Amino acid sequence: MTIYKKTPVALALAASLTSSIALATNADADMETIIVQGDFRQAELKRSASAVSIVGAEQMVERGAQNLEEIIALTPNVNFSSGSQRARYFQIRGIGERSQFSEAINPSVGVIIDGVEFNGIGSISSLFDVEQTEVFRGPQGTRFGANALAGMINIVTKAPTDEFEGNFKLSAGNYGSYSAGIALSGPASDALNYRFAVEQYNSDGFIENDYLNADDTNNRDELTVRGKLTIDATEDLAINLNIMHFDFDNGYDAFSLDNTRHTLSDTPGVDKQETSAVSAQFNYQGLDGIYFQTLVSLADTDLGYGYDEDWSNPTLCLENDCPYGDYASTDYYARDKAANTLEFRFSSNEGNAIFNGTTSWVAGVYVKQEDEDLTREYTYLASDFTSRFDADSFAVFAQFDSQLSSKTTLTTGLRYETRDASYSNSDGFNEDLSDNALGGKLVLSHQLDDDNMVFAGVHRGYKAGGANTDGTLPDELRTFDPEYLWNYEVGYKASLLNGDAYFAATAFYMDRKDVQVKSSQTVMRDDGSSEFIDYLGNAAEGTNYGVELESNWSATENLNVFAMVALLETEFTGFTNANGDDLSGREQAHAPNYQFHLGFEYFLTEQLSFSASVEGKDEFYFSDSHEQKSDSVVLVNASVTYQAEQWLVKAWSRNLTDEDYQTRGFYFGNDPRDGYTAKPYYQYGEPMVFGVTFDYQF
Numbered sequence: 001m002t003i004y005k006k007t008p009v010a011l012a013l014a015a016s017l018t019s020s021i022a023l024a025t026n027a028d029a030d031m032e033t034i035i036v037q038g039d040f041r042q043a044e045l046k047r048s049a050s051a052v053s054i055v056g057a058e059q060m061v062e063r064g065a066q067n068l069e070e071i072i073a074l075t076p077n078v079n080f081s082s083g084s085q086r087a088r089y090f091q092i093r094g095i096g097e098r099s100q101f102s103e104a105i106n107p108s109v110g111v112i113i114d115g116v117e118f119n120g121i122g123s124i125s126s127l128f129d130v131e132q133t134e135v136f137r138g139p140q141g142t143r144f145g146a147n148a149l150a151g152m153i154n155i156v157t158k159a160p161t162d163e164f165e166g167n168f169k170l171s172a173g174n175y176g177s178y179s180a181g182i183a184l185s186g187p188a189s190d191a192l193n194y195r196f197a198v199e200q201y202n203s204d205g206f207i208e209n210d211y212l213n214a215d216d217t218n219n220r221d222e223l224t225v226r227g228k229l230t231i232d233a234t235e236d237l238a239i240n241l242n243i244m245h246f247d248f249d250n251g252y253d254a255f256s257l258d259n260t261r262h263t264l265s266d267t268p269g270v271d272k273q274e275t276s277a278v279s280a281q282f283n284y285q286g287l288d289g290i291y292f293q294t295l296v297s298l299a300d301t302d303l304g305y306g307y308d309e310d311w312s313n314p315t316l317c318l319e320n321d322c323p324y325g326d327y328a329s330t331d332y333y334a335r336d337k338a339a340n341t342l343e344f345r346f347s348s349n350e351g352n353a354i355f356n357g358t359t360s361w362v363a364g365v366y367v368k369q370e371d372e373d374l375t376r377e378y379t380y381l382a383s384d385f386t387s388r389f390d391a392d393s394f395a396v397f398a399q400f401d402s403q404l405s406s407k408t409t410l411t412t413g414l415r416y417e418t419r420d421a422s423y424s425n426s427d428g429f430n431e432d433l434s435d436n437a438l439g440g441k442l443v444l445s446h447q448l449d450d451d452n453m454v455f456a457g458v459h460r461g462y463k464a465g466g467a468n469t470d471g472t473l474p475d476e477l478r479t480f481d482p483e484y485l486w487n488y489e490v491g492y493k494a495s496l497l498n499g500d501a502y503f504a505a506t507a508f509y510m511d512r513k514d515v516q517v518k519s520s521q522t523v524m525r526d527d528g529s530s531e532f533i534d535y536l537g538n539a540a541e542g543t544n545y546g547v548e549l550e551s552n553w554s555a556t557e558n559l560n561v562f563a564m565v566a567l568l569e570t571e572f573t574g575f576t577n578a579n580g581d582d583l584s585g586r587e588q589a590h591a592p593n594y595q596f597h598l599g600f601e602y603f604l605t606e607q608l609s610f611s612a613s614v615e616g617k618d619e620f621y622f623s624d625s626h627e628q629k630s631d632s633v634v635l636v637n638a639s640v641t642y643q644a645e646q647w648l649v650k651a652w653s654r655n656l657t658d659e660d661y662q663t664r665g666f667y668f669g670n671d672p673r674d675g676y677t678a679k680p681y682y683q684y685g686e687p688m689v690f691g692v693t694f695d696y697q698f
Contacts, residue, residue, distance in 0.1 A: 139461020
């Protein structure tokens with residue numbers, strides 16, 4: 001749906017000046033306790049000198065959210081792309097990948113769940129029993145290195161408790177959706193606390209397959225299992241252990257020749273992921289003046305992704321005139337991916353800062369080993385395509401927080417990272433890749449008073465280069481170089497009205513060098529059909545700049561108001577895509593010029609509350625290889641909650657007005673009925689969804 005742009009932006013700007021993002025949804029919530037956990041040192045949100053947003057557990061419940069993709073619109077300048085069953089790729093401030101086929105890539109936006117990296121495979125980001133989701137915007141070169149050129153999404157699940165508690169949740173909604181989950185937590189002994197959570201979620205999905213007369217070819221079948229232990233091993237040693245298993249066995253039948261939610265495929269695809277992972281954090285305080293941490297993670301993932309390439313069936317051209325006949329093709333990708341990380345981190349204890357007690361510090365080393373085996377089964381290949389990718393990364397890092405005065409802090413961070421990778425495939429292509437990169441930050445923050453802070457920073461981010469692997473690409477398109485990014489930003493954070501309101505504003509300018517962009521070529525086959533090939537290449541440079549505003553206001557004892565608005569401008573300089581088009585001055589893909597989220601929660605009684613919100617974003621280009629854009633969109637969400645002492649019942653709805661909007665788009669010919677004339681094809685976001693959730697605490 002196309003909307004009039006100026007009205008929602010004007011409303012969002014006006015609201016954001018008096019109210020910010022829903023950091024807490026209860027009017028009695030204490031905003032002072034909102035803690036950022038993903039950085040080297042934990043800090044209160046309002047005192048964190050960085051552009052970071054936190055989405056809490058109550059917000060997730062408020063939206064009936066099941067997955068990360070369903071809450072990402074609450075954070076400024078964050079978008080996601082489909083082309084899959086669940087969102088795997090995210091864009092922050094206009095930067096981020098949109099899909100992956102043959103090539104092994106290093107994503108611009110990382111996803112971490114309880115210390116385990118799920119970069120590029122974050123579709124299993126279930127939100128059951130999650131404490132908070134932290135979105136770091138801008139390059140995180142010191143903390144996360146090559147995994148966070150544009151930013152990082154850090155998901156923190158709930159921790160074990162000192163006393164026994166439990167949570168049982170049931171939900172049911174339209175499209176045959178239902179879930180059941182249970183979490184148990186408590187002490188196993190004086191030195192050991194545990195938490196265990198398991199949830200099963202099912203849905204028929206939002207697609208009807210008219211050829212198969214089925215409504216579940218784009219279904220969701222998602223199992224999440226997590227376990228956590230906190231162990232006080234000795235007086236000086238504490239251990240945090242996380243174990244997780246995800247089994248997402250989802251269908252994939254999302255694109256239609258008619259650009260509707262009705263498909264005609266005879267062999268619907270799949271989008272499956274099974275992951276087992278463990279992370280451990282060893283915290284040792286027995287060294288004089290030094291806090292020592294060891295962080296370990298191991299993850300093994302099997303992914304299956306495939307689709308009906310023709311989106312058609314054998315009867316289509318029997319019932320319709322097809323000038324060039326039809327074709328039948330499927331394309332399947334099976335990946336076995338392993339990633340192991342090890343980090344040793346040393347930091348100064350409280351009261352043991354250096355330089356006359358003015359400077360606290362963190363330093364350490366990071367090692368990552370990853371490998372990926374791919375098998376592609378494609379109709380137009382004489383035999384299966386296979387490949388192997390291995391990469392070893394090593395980094396050293398340090399950060400110093402210097403107290404220049406009682407109110408002014410200078411943070412200096414530096415990270416040097418090397419990456420050695422090798423790639424080989426069954427087409428005889430072999431490539432060794434080696435990168436060295438330097439990232440870091442320089443941030444000056446000043447506490448005006450207890451409730452107001454300003455900061456200014458310069459950050460340098462980076463990501464590794466790589467190789468495109470499709471056998472039909474020419475040699476000059478085989479490899480792509482590393483990308484670098486300078487980010488300049490200023491910010492202001494305030495606690496207002498005696499702590500009843502929170503406000504944050506950030507302005508940023510990003511200078512991108514050797515931009516890695518998605519491009520494509522279309523190769524015509526002898527039978528008149530076409531093969532669509534996408535790949536990564538380097539543009540000359542790009543700029544991204546904008547403003548991000550967030551606020552939250554407990555207006556009365558019964559009313560909480562929140563708002564977010566983000567403005568973004570992007571462009572390429574000196575970039576000519578594979579089609580020969582000069583894109584200098586054009587906006588970058590998946591980078592809407594504005595986004596907003598406005599809403600309120602009102603307590604009618606102590607037990608009964610009502611909330612409503614409106615969110616939206618501007619149109620954006622789908623790709624750098626064609627001119628097709630999404631529509632701008634406004635979505636309405638609402639919920640009603642009745643809460644007793646130990647349980648609550650919530651009726652909720654997202655996209656209450658049932659708007660159609662696109663999350664992914666391509667441009668090529670694929671319909672035999674019109675002679676394979678090139679035209680846009682879309683994947684749509686979720687329609688109106690509604691349901692009821694029952695949550696019992698014991």
